[in-house]
Amino acid sequence: MFKAKIKSETLREVVDVISALVDEAKFNIKGDGISLRAVDPAHVAMLDLVLQKKGFEEYKAKECELGVDIDKLKEVLKLAGPSDIFSIEHDEDKNRLILDVGNITRKMALVDTAGMSDPKVPNLNLPAKLTVETNELKRGLRAAEAVSDHVALIASSESFEMVSEGDTDSVNLKLPKALLKDLDCKENQKSLFSLDYFSTMIKATGSANEVTLYLGTDYPINLEFDIASGNGHVKYLLAPRIESE
Amino acid sequence: MFKAKIKSETLREVVDVISALVDEAKFNIKGDGISLRAVDPAHVAMLDLVLQKKGFEEYKAKECELGVDIDKLKEVLKLAGPSDIFSIEHDEDKNRLILDVGNITRKMALVDTAGMSDPKVPNLNLPAKLTVETNELKRGLRAAEAVSDHVALIASSESFEMVSEGDTDSVNLKLPKALLKDLDCKENQKSLFSLDYFSTMIKATGSANEVTLYLGTDYPINLEFDIASGNGHVKYLLAPRIESE
Amino acid sequence: MFKAKIKSETLREVVDVISALVDEAKFNIKGDGISLRAVDPAHVAMLDLVLQKKGFEEYKAKECELGVDIDKLKEVLKLAGPSDIFSIEHDEDKNRLILDVGNITRKMALVDTAGMSDPKVPNLNLPAKLTVETNELKRGLRAAEAVSDHVALIASSESFEMVSEGDTDSVNLKLPKALLKDLDCKENQKSLFSLDYFSTMIKATGSANEVTLYLGTDYPINLEFDIASGNGHVKYLLAPRIESE
Numbered sequence: 001m002f003k004a005k006i007k008s009e010t011l012r013e014v015v016d017v018i019s020a021l022v023d024e025a026k027f028n029i030k031g032d033g034i035s036l037r038a039v040d041p042a043h044v045a046m047l048d049l050v051l052q053k054k055g056f057e058e059y060k061a062k063e064c065e066l067g068v069d070i071d072k073l074k075e076v077l078k079l080a081g082p083s084d085i086f087s088i089e090h091d092e093d094k095n096r097l098i099l100d101v102g103n104i105t106r107k108m109a110l111v112d113t114a115g116m117s118d119p120k121v122p123n124l125n126l127p128a129k130l131t132v133e134t135n136e137l138k139r140g141l142r143a144a145e146a147v148s149d150h151v152a153l154i155a156s157s158e159s160f161e162m163v164s165e166g167d168t169d170s171v172n173l174k175l176p177k178a179l180l181k182d183l184d185c186k187e188n189q190k191s192l193f194s195l196d197y198f199s200t201m202i203k204a205t206g207s208a209n210e211v212t213l214y215l216g217t218d219y220p221i222n223l224e225f226d227i228a229s230g231n232g233h234v235k236y237l238l239a240p241r242i243e244s245e
Numbered sequence: 246m247f248k249a250k251i252k253s254e255t256l257r258e259v260v261d262v263i264s265a266l267v268d269e270a271k272f273n274i275k276g277d278g279i280s281l282r283a284v285d286p287a288h289v290a291m292l293d294l295v296l297q298k299k300g301f302e303e304y305k306a307k308e309c310e311l312g313v314d315i316d317k318l319k320e321v322l323k324l325a326g327p328s329d330i331f332s333i334e335h336d337e338d339k340n341r342l343i344l345d346v347g348n349i350t351r352k353m354a355l356v357d358t359a360g361m362s363d364p365k366v367p368n369l370n371l372p373a374k375l376t377v378e379t380n381e382l383k384r385g386l387r388a389a390e391a392v393s394d395h396v397a398l399i400a401s402s403e404s405f406e407m408v409s410e411g412d413t414d415s416v417n418l419k420l421p422k423a424l425l426k427d428l429d430c431k432e433n434q435k436s437l438f439s440l441d442y443f444s445t446m447i448k449a450t451g452s453a454n455e456v457t458l459y460l461g462t463d464y465p466i467n468l469e470f471d472i473a474s475g476n477g478h479v480k481y482l483l484a485p486r487i488e489s490e
Numbered sequence: 491m492f493k494a495k496i497k498s499e500t501l502r503e504v505v506d507v508i509s510a511l512v513d514e515a516k517f518n519i520k521g522d523g524i525s526l527r528a529v530d531p532a533h534v535a536m537l538d539l540v541l542q543k544k545g546f547e548e549y550k551a552k553e554c555e556l557g558v559d560i561d562k563l564k565e566v567l568k569l570a571g572p573s574d575i576f577s578i579e580h581d582e583d584k585n586r587l588i589l590d591v592g593n594i595t596r597k598m599a600l601v602d603t604a605g606m607s608d609p610k611v612p613n614l615n616l617p618a619k620l621t622v623e624t625n626e627l628k629r630g631l632r633a634a635e636a637v638s639d640h641v642a643l644i645a646s647s648e649s650f651e652m653v654s655e656g657d658t659d660s661v662n663l664k665l666p667k668a669l670l671k672d673l674d675c676k677e678n679q680k681s682l683f684s685l686d687y688f689s690t691m692i693k694a695t696g697s698a699n700e701v702t703l704y705l706g707t708d709y710p711i712n713l714e715f716d717i718a719s720g721n722g723h724v725k726y727l728l729a730p731r732i733e734s735e
Contacts, residue, residue, distance in 0.1 A: 072414070075391040079384055096414075103381060103420055104388050109413035136593060139569055143594050146565040168599035169562070169586075175593055317659070320636040324629055341659075348626060348665055349633050354658035 002029045002064060002090040005057040008080035008101070013206050013227040014051060015077060017234050019070045020204035021047050026116040027066045029090075033059075039119045045197055048121050048235040055231030057085055066090060066097070067111035076106050121237070126214035126222055128155040128185035132175060134205045134225075137162070140173030141199045147171050150241055151195045155185040155215050164195065181210055189215045191240040201236045218242070247274045247309060247335040250302040253325035253346070258451050258472040259296060260322060262479050264315045265449035266292050271361040272311045274335075278304075284364045290442055293366050293480040300476030302330055311335060311342070312356035321351050366482070371459035371467055373400040373434040376426035379450045379470075382407070385418030386444045392416050395486055396440045400430040400460050409440065426455055434460045436485040446481045463487065492519045492554060492580040495547040498570035498591070503696050503717040504541060505567060507724050509560045510694035511537050516606040517556045523549075529609045535687055538611050538725040545721030547575055556580060556587070557601035566596050611727070616704035616712055618645040618675035622665060624695045624715075627652070630663030631689045637661050640731055641685045645675040645705050654685065671700055679705045681730040691726045708732070 018025050021040040028035045033052040039045070053059045080086065080101045087100040097108045140162050144151050147166035154161040160180055162173040177183050198221075205211055205225050214222035223236040263270050266285040273280045278297040284290070298304045325331065325346045332345040342353045385407050389396050392411035399406040405425055407418040422428050443466075450456055450470050459467035468481040508515050511530040518525045523542040529535070543549045570576065570591045577590040587598045630652050634641050637656035644651040650670055652663040667673050688711075695701055695715050704712035713726040 072391070076388070079388050102384065103418055103424065104385055105417040105419070106388060106392075107415045107417075139592065140594055143566070143569050143596060146562070147596075170597045172595040172597075173593055174595070179593065317636070321633070324633050347629065348663055348669065349630055350662040350664070351633060351637075352660045352662075 001060070001062040001092070002066065002088070004059045004061070004089075005085050005087050006055070007057060007082075008077060008084045008086055009082040009207075010051075010055055010228045010232075011073070011086055012077050012082075014049065014232070015070060015073045016204050016206050017049055017227065018047065019074065020200045020236075021045055023071060024067065024069055024111050024116070026113045026118075027068060028118075029061045029064045029066060031061055031063070034061075037119050037121065040197075044194065044239050045201070046119055046121065046237040048237075049232070050234075051228055051232035055228035064090065065113050067113035067116060068097070069108070069111055072108050076101070076108075079104060121235070122220075124214070124216070124220060124222060124237075126216045126219060127187065128189040128215040129212065130155055130160050130183045130185065130215070131181035131210050131212045132160060133179075133181075134202060134208060134211050136173065136175060136179070137202050137211070140171070141195070141202060143171040143173070144195055145199065149195050150192055151198055152190055152192045153198075153213070153215055153221060154188070154190045155183070155213075156188045157183075157185050159183075160213075182212070185215075189217050191215060191218055191221060192242070193221060193238055194241055197238055201238065246305070246307040246337070247311065247333070249304045249306070249334075250330050250332050251300070252302060252327075253322060253329045253331055254327040254452075255296075255300055255473045255477075256318070256331055257322050257327075259294070259477070260315060260318045261449045261451050262294055262472065263292065264319065265445045265481075266290055268316060269312065269314055269356050269361075271358045271363075272313060273363075274306045274309045274311060276306055276308070279306075282364050282366065285442075289439065289484050290446070291364055291366065291482040293482075294477070295479075296473055296477035300473035309335065310358050312358035312361060313342070314353070314356055317353050321346070321353075324349060366480070367465075369459070369461070369465060369467060369482075371461045371464060372432065373430035373460040374457065375400055375405050375428045375430065375460070376455050376457045377405060377420060378424075378426075379447060379453060379456050381418065381420060381424070382447045382456070385416070386440070386447060388416040388418070389440055390444065394440050395437055396443055397435055397437045398443075398458070398460055398466060399433070399435045400428070400458075401433045402428075402430050404428075405458075427457070430460075434462050436460060436463055436466060437487070438466060438483055439486055442483055446483065450479075491550070491552040491582070492556065492578070494549045494551070494579075495575050495577050496545070497547060497572075498567060498574045498576055499572040499697075500541075500545055500718045500722075501563070501576055502567050502572075504539065504722070505560060505563045506694045506696050507539055507717065508537065509564065510690045510726075511535055513561060514557065514559055514601050514606070516603045516608075517558060518608075519551045519554045519556060521551055521553070524551075527609050527611065530687075534684065534729050535691070536609055536611065536727040538727075539722070540724075541718055541722035545718035554580065555603050557603035557606060558587070559598070559601055562598050566591070566598075569594060569596075611725070612710075614704070614706070614710060614712060614727075616706045616709060617677065618679040618705040619702065620645055620650050620673045620675065620705070621671035621700050621702045622650060623669075623671075624692060624698060624701050626663065626665060626669070627692050627701070630661070631685065631692060633661040633663070634685055635689065639685050640682055641688055642680055642682045643688075643703070643705055643711060644678070644680045645673070645703075646678045647673075647675050649673075650703075672702070675705075679707050681705060681708055681711060682732070683711060683728055684731055687728055691728065695724075 144164035148164040389409035393409040634654035638654040698715040
């Protein structure tokens, strides 16, 4: 059983975060909120999303799983302004979602969840932690896309750096400690990532003004931020690319 | 003879209404205003447009017919802001229109009207009549386009409904009597239409805030609205689609 | 040696002017400012650009030549708001430019200038001179593009006209003396130009509100305007098209 009301802007945050990695996803519904884990088709990135009951306007649920076509949710979001409220209900007989916004009702077939696994989030012990403004990252990534398809993320006790090296040109974003909200890094750390994946994740932060990065050396990055005014939390993991010499 | 001045926003309303159905059209010019009838190439929809002399800033005309390439009028409209005034004159010697806006003069060859018939508007006795906000219809149609290519319009004594059924999903816009400007329907009426045609007509209503629908069962719909601040009137007819069982 | 700071909006003016004709260009750097001459690949149009030291926020240079990929400068400009300042420095050891904006550093390989000639600007004695608002020209060119691919520019002692004749339609922009900032023309002059080239040049005037045209009969046009709040100057030359009878 699942019956809830949610602000369209909150639903949009959730949809943006998921659609960065997958087209279909399994929502795990519980009495205290929803959660979702997904791995992208190339098995390079993982998502762990939680949205608490408090992130909804109304919420009534018993444990169940809902397989959702994320593109259909995107369509429905186009019908609503940011302050509109969606009513969502699971029609168990016909295994579909019934969404109401304004005077419109959209009935949406659910996707079979049989083939969708629940990936385990690995327990990484990443030595560096820092919090950075998403706008700085977005601008740096826009610059990097012009010269390369990968990006090195580098943390030291004094700064965070993002470096992209192309054949002839390079881009460097350097944020000294004073421009970071938080920097906890004893030894230098450096890992290389796909620019495309990292950029897609940063764009999916939506209205989040800052993102916390957990970084090691030649290790996956863990990227976390809040959604739904702090009533939801997103964790992305992205595997490193190995530098070819 | 035809010589007139018209606000660019009024000309835009006229052009939008016509271009929903045809690329070329014959304007019937008379002393008291202009009128135009057209049938779309597939013979599914018909337009009956009237713009009175009062809808122009200046107007001087004797009876004549002008065959106009509507795409060329669209081009010319791009040169003007909403409050700019077009001067339009028929150059009979060279059978062309001379349009002036700002410091620009555009001379436009007319189209031969020999092959353009004057379709007769059928006299339909449609039992239901209702007036609805175009914004509600536009939102409902945007939702419907995601699931189907046809739409059922349903009137009862209590409400107006627009229903689109796809293979797995459906969209329903339901407007109770209280949300309608006007509802006159004794028995339930329901007809099915091409979503594409109906949507194109509703988009062509432009600045009209409301549209009046005349509806029967498995019958054409008649859709009417004003243009030019009430100095013009548009009537669209759209043939029904027959529901396959 | 070249080390300078420049407002992003000034750099954008320079880049827009150059990219109208070429993708790569040679900047001639001197102690009192920079200059650049270029001919488009089809040898139809020429550019002569000057930006004085005063057009920069800071400027320190010894004579040198820098071959620049203009598309790369466009990319970098996308990272900056209009009031952002770029720091630009020539790294002579690696023959590249180092551009800083915000916290981003972009290192950009320079292009070999060996094959880039310094075209000589011909000394034309054009009998008509007039100054016209760029907005009028832009609107007229938008109208002309709908009917033709060439445009006749005509000056008389009373007016400036821009005429485009298509197979069936024509467009005419007529600006009487009262609408021109300046008109010095004793005998009528008329030359025909490629609409595409002329339009591209007028669009490249950017924030310049007016442009001065020097015109003859079947002669190239000389088109001049200021950039960088008067601290820079642009001269375009465009060869005429010969009217086929």
